[in-house]
Amino acid sequence: MKIYNFSVRTYIFFVVFVIATFFSIKNALIVNIYFFLENISIRESFYYENDVNFKGTHEPGDRYFKILFKNISDLKSLNFNEIKKTLIKIKNLKIENTDYLLEYKLIEKLKELSNIPTSEKKFTAIYIPKNIDTYLNISCDRLMSPFLAPAISNIVMLDGLPLNNNNSCYGHLNEYGYPRYERYNKIANLFHLKPKQLCDKAKKEGLKKVIELVETHSDIETKVYKCD
Numbered sequence: 001m002k003i004y005n006f007s008v009r010t011y012i013f014f015v016v017f018v019i020a021t022f023f024s025i026k027n028a029l030i031v032n033i034y035f036f037l038e039n040i041s042i043r044e045s046f047y048y049e050n051d052v053n054f055k056g057t058h059e060p061g062d063r064y065f066k067i068l069f070k071n072i073s074d075l076k077s078l079n080f081n082e083i084k085k086t087l088i089k090i091k092n093l094k095i096e097n098t099d100y101l102l103e104y105k106l107i108e109k110l111k112e113l114s115n116i117p118t119s120e121k122k123f124t125a126i127y128i129p130k131n132i133d134t135y136l137n138i139s140c141d142r143l144m145s146p147f148l149a150p151a152i153s154n155i156v157m158l159d160g161l162p163l164n165n166n167n168s169c170y171g172h173l174n175e176y177g178y179p180r181y182e183r184y185n186k187i188a189n190l191f192h193l194k195p196k197q198l199c200d201k202a203k204k205e206g207l208k209k210v211i212e213l214v215e216t217h218s219d220i221e222t223k224v225y226k227c228d
Contacts, residue, residue: 037075041068043090050099056140056169102134105220106213110152113211113222118154123208125158126150129192132215136162140169143176158201158210161188199227 044067048054054063074082095104116124126149128135138145146160161181181187193201198210202225212223 037071038068040086040090041071043093046093046098046100052137052140103138106134109220110149113153113155121155124155125202125207125210126153126155127158127198127210127212130190131192132213134215142168143170159189159193161186163188195225198225202227
């Protein structure tokens with residue numbers, strides 16, 4: 001029988017390797033389980049009321065975290081009946097039967113606009129009137145929403161500055177670069193701009209076309225103004 005002699009260095013390396021592998025697998029498993037539970041909790045949140053006060057970080061995120069911690073508790077206690085009920089519930093989720101339908105359609109419309117050719121985006125702007133609550137209330141951080149449309153569509157916004165609103169849950173009113181706009185005397189416009197007003201603004205910025213988002217009872221539509 002052949003006997004293998006291991007040096008101390010080899011033994012230490014083997015032990016370290018086994019420990020590192022164990023913790024790597026453990027951490028990967030934990031991360032994936034949390035990702036799975038977070039995904040479930042997000043989907044489950046759509047069954048709750050669409051309340052802007054629960055849409056954000058810090059305290060506004062309490063409702064989501066309660067759902068998440070409940071799902072974590074069910075898994076830890078191996079409460080398979082509750083887990084099964086939750087999975088069946090989210091499997092049957094239909095966005096059109098929730099309070100979030102207009103928000104879904106808004107995001108889908110912005111994704112649709114993102115498919116406009118880059119050459120066309122260079123002279124195009126998006127205009128979202130301040131009376132579209134679906135957009136303004138997409139987060140309790142009301143200073144964040146103006147970044148949403150450009151981020152998804154990759155199209156510049158026209159007249160997109162938010163109203164001076166102290167109710168933003170984030171609270172940092174002088175961040176996001178907004179003070180720079182004040183130095184250039186650019187302020188938010190409360191009124192709904194008409195096509196001619198939009199085109200006048202667009203031309204000053206070297207733009208030729210404006211796409212206005214319009215909220216109907218159950219949909220988000222667009223109006224296109226050519227400013228040539």
